[in-house]
Amino acid sequence: MTSTESLIDRRQLAYIASQAADARLNVExxxxxxxxxxxxxxxxxxxxxxxxxxxxxxxxxxAEPSCGYMHRGYEKLTEVRTYPQVTSLVNRIDWxxxxxxxxxxxxxxxxxxxxxxxxxxxxxxxxLFELSRIANVSLFLGDLGVQLxxxxxxxxxxxxxxxxxxxxxxxxxxxxxxxxxRIGGLKDDLPAGFIDETRAVMKxxxxxxxxxxxxxxxNEIFQSRTRGxxxxxxxxxxQYGMSGANxxxxxxxxxxxxxxxxxxxxxxxxxxxWTHPDGDSFARCWIRLxxxxxxxxxxxxxxxxxxxxxxxxxxxxxxxxxxxxxxVSTENPLGxxxxxxxxxxxxxxxxxxxxxxxxxxxSIVPWILKGVYVPDIITILASLYFxxxxxxx
Amino acid sequence: MSSTDTPIAEIPxxxxxxxxxxxxxxxxxxxxxxxxxxxxxxxWVRVSTDAWRRTGVALRxxxxxxxxxxxxxxxxxxxxxKGEDDPTAPPTERDDTVKQGYAGGxxxxxxxxxxxxPALHVGINIKCDVSDSEPVVESWVSVxxxxxxxxxxxxxxxxxxxxxHPDLRNMYLPTEFEGHPLRKDFPLLARMVKPWPGIxxxxxxxxxxxxxxxxxx
Numbered sequence: 001m002t003s004t005e006s007l008i009d010r011r012q013l014a015y016i017a018s019q020a021a022d023a024r025l026n027v028e029x030x031x032x033x034x035x036x037x038x039x040x041x042x043x044x045x046x047x048x049x050x051x052x053x054x055x056x057x058x059x060x061x062x063a064e065p066s067c068g069y070m071h072r073g074y075e076k077l078t079e080v081r082t083y084p085q086v087t088s089l090v091n092r093i094d095w096x097x098x099x100x101x102x103x104x105x106x107x108x109x110x111x112x113x114x115x116x117x118x119x120x121x122x123x124x125x126x127x128l129f130e131l132s133r134i135a136n137v138s139l140f141l142g143d144l145g146v147q148l149x150x151x152x153x154x155x156x157x158x159x160x161x162x163x164x165x166x167x168x169x170x171x172x173x174x175x176x177x178x179x180x181x182r183i184g185g186l187k188d189d190l191p192a193g194f195i196d197e198t199r200a201v202m203k204x205x206x207x208x209x210x211x212x213x214x215x216x217x218x219n220e221i222f223q224s225r226t227r228g229x230x231x232x233x234x235x236x237x238x239q240y241g242m243s244g245a246n247x248x249x250x251x252x253x254x255x256x257x258x259x260x261x262x263x264x265x266x267x268x269x270x271x272x273x274w275t276h277p278d279g280d281s282f283a284r285c286w287i288r289l290x291x292x293x294x295x296x297x298x299x300x301x302x303x304x305x306x307x308x309x310x311x312x313x314x315x316x317x318x319x320x321x322x323x324x325x326x327x328v329s330t331e332n333p334l335g336x337x338x339x340x341x342x343x344x345x346x347x348x349x350x351x352x353x354x355x356x357x358x359x360x361x362x363s364i365v366p367w368i369l370k371g372v373y374v375p376d377i378i379t380i381l382a383s384l385y386f387x388x389x390x391x392x393x
Numbered sequence: 394m395s396s397t398d399t400p401i402a403e404i405p406x407x408x409x410x411x412x413x414x415x416x417x418x419x420x421x422x423x424x425x426x427x428x429x430x431x432x433x434x435x436x437w438v439r440v441s442t443d444a445w446r447r448t449g450v451a452l453r454x455x456x457x458x459x460x461x462x463x464x465x466x467x468x469x470x471x472x473x474x475k476g477e478d479d480p481t482a483p484p485t486e487r488d489d490t491v492k493q494g495y496a497g498g499x500x501x502x503x504x505x506x507x508x509x510x511p512a513l514h515v516g517i518n519i520k521c522d523v524s525d526s527e528p529v530v531e532s533w534v535s536v537x538x539x540x541x542x543x544x545x546x547x548x549x550x551x552x553x554x555x556x557x558h559p560d561l562r563n564m565y566l567p568t569e570f571e572g573h574p575l576r577k578d579f580p581l582l583a584r585m586v587k588p589w590p591g592i593x594x595x596x597x598x599x600x601x602x603x604x605x606x607x608x609x610x
Contacts, residue, residue, distance in 0.1 A: 068565035075550075076575055080475045080584055111434075238511065240539035241460040252511065259514040325494045327435055327507065327518065329461075340505070340518075342466060342494055348475060353505070355462040363542040392565065 033061060038377065049362075049388055053369065053377065060377065063369035065362060071392040078352040083109050083183060083319050086349065090339075091177040093356055094390040097136035097333040099128045099168065102181040105352075107262060108328040108341040109183050112321045116263050119307040121185040126265040127198075127302050128171065128180070129330075130295045134205055135164040136333035137292045140385050141212045144285055147382040148225055153216055160208040163201040170194065183319055185312035195303050202296040209293050217286065226282035230368055230380035233279060240367070241360035244335025245291060246384060248275045249283035256331035264330075269301040281383035288385070320347060334358050334390055358390035407432035409515060413455070414438060420451040427496045439496040439520045445504070446531035446557075448519060453536060457508035457517060463533065463543035465523070465551040466503050468493050471577040475589070498522055502551060504530055506540075529554035550575035 039050040048069035054061045074093065078086050090105050091098045103125060110116060117125065142157020165175045170191050172178035180187050216222050232242065237250040247254055255273040257266040274290040276283035323345040329338025335357030342351040361384055368384075369377060410430045417438060418425045424444035429437040440448045468491045491501050500522040509516040523530060532555035533540035542564065544555040549563045552573035563570065572579050 068563075071565040073574065076581060079471065080581055080589060235458070236538070238458045239460055239537050241462070241537075254511055254514075325437070325518075327516070336461070338461070340462075340464070340507070344470075344492075351466050353462065353464045353466075355507075359542065360460075360462075360539055363539055367538070 036374070049386070049391065051365070051369075051377070051381075053374075055374065058373050060369050060372050060374070063366060063377070065365050067362075067391055069392070070388045072389075074393050075352055075354055078349050080348065082347045083321055083349065086352070087181055088177070088179045090354070091179055092389060093354065093393055094136070094332065094334055094337070094358070094387045095176060096139055096387060097132035098174075098176055099172070099178045099180060100132040100136075100330065100332045101337060102179070103129055103264075104328045104330045104332075104337055105339045105341070106181045106183055107330070108326045108339045109319075109321055110263075111326045111328060112324050112341065112343050113183065113315070113319075114322075115184050115313050115315055117185045118310050118313055120189075120309045121311045121313075122263055123265045123268075123302055123306045124171075124186055124190060124311065125181065127299055127306075128168065128178070129264070130299045130302075131164055131168055131198075133295045133333040134292055134299075135161050135168065137288050137295075138164070138205065138208060140288055141209075141216070141285075141292065144382055145216055147378050148222060150216065150219075150222075153212055156208060156211060156215075160204055163204055167194070167198055167201055170197075182312065184315035185310070189311050190306075195306075198299060198303055202300050205296050206293060209289055209296075213289060217289065223282065225376075225379050226280065226285060226383065227278075228280050228282075229376050230281045230372065230383060231279045232364065232368060236364070236367065237279070240364045242335070242364060243357050243360065244331065244333075245287040246284055246335060246361050248273065249287045250279035251275055251277045256329060256336060262328070262330065265302055266298070269298055271298050271301075281379050284383040284385070318347070320345060321349075329355065332357060334385065334387060335361055337390075354393050356390045356393055358386035358388075359393070362386050362391050409513065410436045413510075413515065413517060416455055417448070417451060420455070421448055424448070429495045435516065435518060437496040437518045437520065439498060439503075439522070442521050442523065442530055445521045446533060446536060448521075449506075449508075449533045449536040452508050452517065452519070456510045456512060459509040459511050460537035460539040461507040461509050461516065463504070463506040463540050463547060465547045465553055465575075466494070466505055466520075467501060467551060467575065467577045468498065468503065469501050469577045473580055473584070475584075496520055500524055502528060502553060504547070504553060506533070506543075508537075523553055528552060529556050531555070532557035534558055549573070552576065 034055045036053045036055055037050060038053060039048065050066040051063055052066060053063040074089050077089055086105060087102045090101045093101045138157050138161045142154040145153030168178060169175045171194065172180035232250050234250050234252055237247050237252060253273060253275050258273055271294050274287050276287055321343040323343055325342050327338060327340045329336050337357050338355040340353035341349050344350040368380060372380065407430055413436060414428045414430060421440065421444050424441045425438060426441055427439040470487060470489055472487060472489065474485065474487060493503065502523040503520050504523055506519045507516055521530060530553065532544055534544065535557065544558050545561055545564050547553050548555060548561045549566060550573055555561060
């Protein structure tokens with residue numbers, strides 16, 4: 001009896017001594033801090049973003065993203081290509097929603113040429129645009145779980161996203177890089193059976209959203225890891241040029257699909273722009289979940305009455321765009337994606353400024369990571385949602 | 394092309410966008426050098442280099458709170474064309490007259506930024522000349538925090554300095570990299586070595602006639 005007691009005492013003493021040693025060590029370290037490299041290869045970076053975080057204990061003193069591991073110089077490359085050749089480049093900016101990248105560039109070129117795609121092409125463009133959004137954001141919803149240590153959602157996301165990719169592949173011939181949009185219309189018409197198939201897939205995607213909502217958004221751990229974490233106030237979001245779901249999660253009621261007139265079919269259907277007042281990680285994730293749902297409803301409505309007619313306007317075989325400057329941006333899956341195209345009446349653009357959503361959305365990272373705890377870095381980055389190709393271009 | 398000789402002026406006006414230009418003119422006065430309103434489309438203004446930051450402040454006060462992007466344009470035509478030349482042949486003579494775009498200009502380099510009014514859903518493109526001898530403009534970081542990265546990018550790609558920027562480190566390129574890749578006189582080396590075969594893309598498709606219309610490629 002006594003021998004066990006003394007054993008426990010000795011253990012306790014040893015434990016206390018080791019704790020005291022640790023504490024002394026911590027006191028010594030506290031003044032120095034520690035620099036932690038997250039990435040370039042890290043599951044939370046969707047590519048190769050490196051974040052240099054300077055830590056004081058568990059808190060971030062400052063953090064600085066280091067970009068450029070995937071810079072491909074598309075702005076320079078557009079200057080040596082013809083207009084129709086640029087779509088194959090810009091396809092690869094946000095590689096999860098490729099078709100959506102092509103649309104604003106083509107619209108800018110059409111604006112300069114004074115060409116408008118026929119109604120049928122506009123509707124099919126809008127359908128494919130929303131399908132890209134669903135494919136892109138549904139992967140975000142699955143990936144979100146992985147960042148928090150839940151493995152199941154990502155398998156569900158890959159399972160259901162495959163159906164959407166099949167639809168895109170059936171129409172365009174490419175799962176990831178469609179290269180399908182043309183100045184004046186589209187390359188091809190919809191394949192046979194597309195409408196029925198898409199309706200079924202949209203139902204599947206709505207079920208997927210409900211599943212994710214039950215599994216993830218109602219989860220207590222998920223809520224405690226995201227609620228009140230990484231709050232971005234409205235004015236800060238504006239200053240940094242945050243767009244898309246990140247802006248709407250900060251209470252900014254702004255959606256380029258609704259708030260500008262483009263030759264697309266969004267104004268022909270009924271849908272809702274979701275906003276959230278909180279501005280935290282949870283709000284950003286929640287908005288995206290609602291947007292996938294809303295996108296499936298948009299597609300469903302568009303399928304009901306696709307106009308008949310040609311899919312290509314009359315454009316010359318060799319495309320020369322008249323001199324001028326044009327800016328067109330659309331509400332892409334990641335936020336506002338725009339092209340400032342300068343034409344000199346040549347075969348290709350004189351200068352293209354590619355304004356990608358993630359570049360602005362990620363430039364807030366040094367501000368938002370200040371003072372957060374290490375595990376929250378990952379959830380905040382995940383909720384800001386970026387694609388590396390969209391930052392570096 | 395200056396704002397006076399564009400055919401766009403014939404289209405009926407756009408009171409909202411014209412009012413924005415007038416409001417800006419009352420705020421910054423003669424520093425608003427030139428402007429162009431494309432009705433129902435967009436606005437371009439050019440301000441003097443010294444008033445660059447003041448324009449940002451004035452526009453923010455007018456409600457243009459959303460910072461869209463900041464970049465630059467090099468108006469010099471590329472001495473290398475589109476890289477279609479044979480590298481072994483003697484270089485082709487090219488027209489090298491610098492010709493600015495909307496809202497005019499006097500220098501080869503121009504800074505270009507875009508701000509958006511989130512309530513009116515109207516954007517404005519702001520340009521300013523950057524002199525060749527001293528390519529520096531004031532930084533917008535203290536006006537729009539988001540300009541930080543955009544100015545770093547413009548500095549690296551065009552060699553334009555931003556006075557008052559906290560840290561103009563390179564974003565993409567190595568620190569010791571020489572040159573500014575998006576300047577027109579910076580050669581695209583891949584094209585110097587091997588000309589792009591796709592620049593003349595007019596061969597008829599097999600089985601199709603060459604003059605058919607409606608085919609974009």
